[in-house]
Amino acid sequence: MVNLGTYELADHLFPDCIRKHRLEYPDTDLLEVIAAQLAATAFPQGASLRFLRQVCRWGGYYGIAARVQQNNQPGAICQALTGAWQMISQSDPMGALEQINALHGLSRPSFASKFIRFLSPHQAPIFDRIISEQTGFSLTAAGYGLLIKACQHAAEHLAAAGIGNPVRPDGAWYIADIEAAFYADMGNLEA
Structure with missing residues (x-):
C-alpha cells in the first residue's frame, strides 16, 4: 500500500491505473x-x-x-x-x-x-485541486513540495516491490506517473 498524503493505493493497482490515465490522456x-x-x-x-x-x-x-x-x-x-x-x-x-x-x-x-x-516527468508531478483535496496537501508551493516527496517515496517503494511501469520502456516509475496513477484512481477513470 502506498500513501499520497491521506490517500492510499494498493501496489498491485498502479499498472492498471497508469494505463487508464494514458487512455484518458493519449497525448x-x-x-x-x-x-x-x-x-x-x-x-x-x-x-x-x-x-x-x-x-x-x-x-x-x-x-x-x-x-x-x-x-x-x-x-x-x-x-x-x-x-x-x-x-x-x-x-x-x-x-x-x-x-x-x-x-x-x-x-x-x-x-x-x-x-x-x-x-521533467522524472522529477515533477501535476498538483491540482483534485490531488490537493484527496491527499490533504494544501494547494500551495509548500504542498507541491510535499507531493513531490510523497511521489518519490512511492516510486522507490514500487521499484523495491518489483512492480514495473507498463507505460515506460524501462519499467521505471517517474514522479509524474505516480501522480497520474493516483489521479486515475481518484477520478475513477474508465479502462
Whole structure:
C-alpha cells in the first residue's frame, strides 16, 4: 500500500491505473517529446507558444492559454519556460514552479505544475485541486513540495516491490506517473 498524503493505493493497482490515465490522456507521451525538443532548441518563441496551447488543451482548459498570452509578452513566456528548465536541470522542481508562476493569468500551482511535469516527468508531478483535496496537501508551493516527496517515496517503494511501469520502456516509475496513477484512481477513470 502506498500513501499520497491521506490517500492510499494498493501496489498491485498502479499498472492498471497508469494505463487508464494514458487512455484518458493519449497525448501525454507526445507532449513529453515536444517539451524535450523545446529544451534542446532553447525554447524558441513560436514553439513555446504552441507548447503553451498544447498543455492547456491537454489539461482541459484551452482558454487559459489565451489568457496567458493576453497577459504576458511572448518573450516573458519563453523566459519563464527557460527559467523553469534551468531549475529542473538543477533538480529543483520547486524553483521551476516559481519560474512558471511568474506568468500572469495562469492557475497557480495547478496549471504551472503541468508545464513542469512535461519538462521533467522524472522529477515533477501535476498538483491540482483534485490531488490537493484527496491527499490533504494544501494547494500551495509548500504542498507541491510535499507531493513531490510523497511521489518519490512511492516510486522507490514500487521499484523495491518489483512492480514495473507498463507505460515506460524501462519499467521505471517517474514522479509524474505516480501522480497520474493516483489521479486515475481518484477520478475513477474508465479502462
